[in-house]
Amino acid sequence: MEAAMLNCNPQQQHQALFIDPVRSVSLGPSTARIPPATVFLPRTHFPKQLSRLSTSRSFSSSFLGSRLREQSSKAARRASSRDLCCARAETAVDSKCVQADTAVDSKPTVLVAEKLGEAGLKVLRTLANVDCSYDLTHEELCTKISLCDALIVRSGTKVTRQVFESSRGRLKVVGRAGVGIDNVDLHAATEYGCLVVNAPTANTVAAAEHGIALLAAMARNVPQADASMKQGKWQRNKYVGVSLVGKTLAVMGFGKVGSEVARRAKGLGMHVIAHDPYAAADRARAVGVDLVSFDGAISAADFISLHMPLTPATDKVFNDESFRKMKKGVRIINVARGGVIDDEALVRALDSGIVAQAALDVFTKEPPVDNKLVQHEKVIVTPHLGASTIEAQEGVAIEIAEAVAGALMGELSSTAVNAPMVSAEVLSELSPYVSLAESLGRLAVQLVSGVRGVKSVKVIYASARAADDLDTRLLRAMITKGIIEPISDTFVNLVNADFIAKQRGFRIIEEKVPHDGSPQEPLESIQVQLAHVESKFASALSEGGDIIVEGKVKDGIPHLTKVGAYSVDVSLEGSLILCRQVDQPGMIGKVGSILGSQNVNVNFMSVGRTAPRRRAIMAIGVDDEPTKETLQRIGEVPAIEEFVYLKF
Numbered sequence: 124m125e126a127a128m129l130n131c132n133p134q135q136q137h138q139a140l141f142i143d144p145v146r147s148v149s150l151g152p153s154t155a156r157i158p159p160a161t162v163f164l165p166r167t168h169f170p171k172q173l174s175r176l177s178t179s180r181s182f183s184s185s186f187l188g189s190r191l192r193e194q195s196s197k198a199a200r201r202a203s204s205r206d207l208c209c210a211r212a213e214t215a216v217d218s219k220c221v222q223a224d225t226a227v228d229s230k231p232t233v234l235v236a237e238k239l240g241e242a243g244l245k246v247l248r249t250l251a252n253v254d255c256s257y258d259l260t261h262e263e264l265c266t267k268i269s270l271c272d273a274l275i276v277r278s279g280t281k282v283t284r285q286v287f288e289s290s291r292g293r294l295k296v297v298g299r300a301g302v303g304i305d306n307v308d309l310h311a312a313t314e315y316g317c318l319v320v321n322a323p324t325a326n327t328v329a330a331a332e333h334g335i336a337l338l339a340a341m342a343r344n345v346p347q348a349d350a351s352m353k354q355g356k357w358q359r360n361k362y363v364g365v366s367l368v369g370k371t372l373a374v375m376g377f378g379k380v381g382s383e384v385a386r387r388a389k390g391l392g393m394h395v396i397a398h399d400p401y402a403a404a405d406r407a408r409a410v411g412v413d414l415v416s417f418d419g420a421i422s423a424a425d426f427i428s429l430h431m432p433l434t435p436a437t438d439k440v441f442n443d444e445s446f447r448k449m450k451k452g453v454r455i456i457n458v459a460r461g462g463v464i465d466d467e468a469l470v471r472a473l474d475s476g477i478v479a480q481a482a483l484d485v486f487t488k489e490p491p492v493d494n495k496l497v498q499h500e501k502v503i504v505t506p507h508l509g510a511s512t513i514e515a516q517e518g519v520a521i522e523i524a525e526a527v528a529g530a531l532m533g534e535l536s537s538t539a540v541n542a543p544m545v546s547a548e549v550l551s552e553l554s555p556y557v558s559l560a561e562s563l564g565r566l567a568v569q570l571v572s573g574v575r576g577v578k579s580v581k582v583i584y585a586s587a588r589a590a591d592d593l594d595t596r597l598l599r600a601m602i603t604k605g606i607i608e609p610i611s612d613t614f615v616n617l618v619n620a621d622f623i624a625k626q627r628g629f630r631i632i633e634e635k636v637p638h639d640g641s642p643q644e645p646l647e648s649i650q651v652q653l654a655h656v657e658s659k660f661a662s663a664l665s666e667g668g669d670i671i672v673e674g675k676v677k678d679g680i681p682h683l684t685k686v687g688a689y690s691v692d693v694s695l696e697g698s699l700i701l702c703r704q705v706d707q708p709g710m711i712g713k714v715g716s717i718l719g720s721q722n723v724n725v726n727f728m729s730v731g732r733t734a735p736r737r738r739a740i741m742a743i744g745v746d747d748e749p750t751k752e753t754l755q756r757i758g759e760v761p762a763i764e765e766f767v768y769l770k771f
């Protein structure tokens with residue numbers, strides 16, 4: 124097979140990557156769609172300076188998200204501004220509104236639902252309208268959310284499925300200004316294609332310090348003694364404490380906070396052991412800590428400090444059974460999550476003397492209502508203050524603001540919680556193939572006809588790399604996006620691609636085949652096959668009845684290189700007309716002049732044939748959409764047996 128190529132307008136190739144030809148977009152509340160082609164990608168260098176934030180456009184955002192949005196969503200922005208005006212009108216009469224920016228322009232809207240440090244707000248204001256509305260009820264949040272592109276919360280706001288439903292597709296990112304994301308319904312976020320990011324590092328030291336503060340305060344009865352003195356008493360005998368030095372501390376959950384607590388406790392002369400089924404033993408050893416089993420930890424400890432997340436596996440893991448296994452007189456500190464302890468069981472353990480004392484910063488329900496633990500004389504409590512230092516809140520605010528800002532620019536923060544991480548290196552080398560992958564998916568699905576439906580998609584990656592040296596998650600997501608978005612109202616991104624594919628009942632099978640090229644290049648080609656379907660362009664079908672389209676990246680530009688059994692070579696930009704014809708002289712001229720007479724600019728033309736003067740496929744890339752009449756005239760050219768018009 125041969126392929127001949129005519130490049131009519133090479134200057135426009137780069138432009139075409141940034142133009143979304145298919146979808147018109149509204150950010151307004153009346154539409155279920157959010158801006159197209161947003162794929163969340165990690166940032167290589169996250170802007171630390173405000174000036175960098177406002178000007179920064181890493182390649183990842185530009186080739187996938189924000190430039191698309193910038194060019195295609197002027198109307199959307201007007202809607203966004205309008206929405207913001209509405210939001211302000213509402214908040215003006217809302218006494219709970221702490222602060223709402225007044226500038227109305229084309230920026231996205233970020234709702235900050237809990238107190239966030241000024242440094243973070245400053246970062247956000249460089250690219251967004253920031254609406255700080257604290258202490259909203261759940262209903263008020265659900266009402267407001269359809270006007271917001273991003274939401275920032277701490278632990279006090281429940282971001283439920285209803286919040287995502289109420290956003291009607293507008294909410295693109297939820298930022299949790301802290302670590303624990305147990306207050307965000309991640310399943311719902313993923314289903315709605317909403318990225319969830321957190322700020323996992325900035326409050327680590329604060330939480331660890333609070334754990335140590337509670338440990339020492341509990342051991343020496345500091346809060347009780349303070350309260351007693353304030354009542355005018357001097358009770359030196361009543362408040363004799365216990366020493367820490369030489370005692371065994373079990374750190375349950377040897378993550379960021381747990382390991383910092385361990386380090387500090389070692390400094391206090393404690394013997395520290397830890398339980399964490401997922402922690403590396405050498406990391407623990409480096410701090411001088413032995414990792415032990417759950418039972419081993421709780422049965423040996425004089426003090427137990429909890430630092431695991433609340434998950435189905437840790438929910439009420441401290442219960443009657445585990446308290447029974449503890450040393451009598453053990454002391455417990457919880458700066459993690461209230462839900463890891465069965466409250467009633469702890470009350471029983473305190474009353475029976477198994478647990479001598481407890482220090483709690485976190486509660487099953489916050490704020491606690493009628494919680495016996497809060498009133499218990501052996502318990503000291505703080506109102507979830509672990510992360511509440513000036514320094515930590517400043518850091519958290521910046522960390523989350525940068526993550527949210529990056530996500531709004533179409534990038535994936537390195538702290539994404541519900542999306543696969545794609546490293547900056549992988550992203551950098553896959554960037555041209557990402558656009559190719561989406562275009563191939565888009566092309567393949569537009570070739571489908573009949574009633575069989577798309578059940579199975581096979582993707583073949585030809586690469587000189589070893590199979591385990593090619594991360595295809597991003598490409599798979601883009602192919603899914605390309606297949607689904609033209610045929611539905613669903614917005615697909617890296618967050619929800621696999622979920623949406625499964626929901627629509629099609630399987631994606633990936634195969635990597637070796638190619639004799641340089642392993643410097645990650646890929647030679649991508650082939651997308653839609654198995655056992657009918658096609659409106661029979662030439663796109665293999666003998667086995669699968670639609671086949673294949674493409675390559677040439678000079679950074681995605682090209683279609685194969686349709687069915689025919690080789691072609693046409694850059695994937697604008698739209699495409701595929702014609703199958705009897706190969707004969709003058710065909711390019713005939714079709715070209717029909718298009719020219721209708722002012723349709725041809726940017727690429729390529730003919731692939733089985734043999735001279737037999738059947739050939741002509742692939743014509745056009746910048747402008749031909750009218751029905753123009754397409755009809757092409758169909759009437761006698762040598763043309765079938766043709767199809769496709770948009771990318």
Ligand SMILES: NC(=O)C1=CN([C@@H]2O[C@H](COP(=O)(O)OP(=O)(O)OC[C@H]3O[C@@H](n4cnc5c(N)ncnc54)[C@H](O)[C@@H]3O)[C@@H](O)[C@H]2O)C=CC1
Nearest residue numbers: 303330376377378379380399401430431432458459509510
């Ligand atoms: N009270 C407060 O204000 C704050 C509370 N936190 C909470 O502290 C906890 C820890 O935070 P980080 O250390 O930053 O998180 P992290 O993710 O770094 O550490 C959690 C550790 O728990 C381990 N883990 C998971 N399941 C476990 C299980 N079944 N048993 C034992 N270990 C298990 C993980 O392997 C991980 O090493 C989280 O729940 C977080 O929400 C964090 C910051 C402030």
Ligand SMILES: O=C(O)C(=O)COP(=O)(O)O
Nearest residue numbers: 277278300301302303510
């Ligand atoms: O980061 C965490 O997990 C915390 O618990 C801190 O919560 P906060 O941001 O103080 O509501």
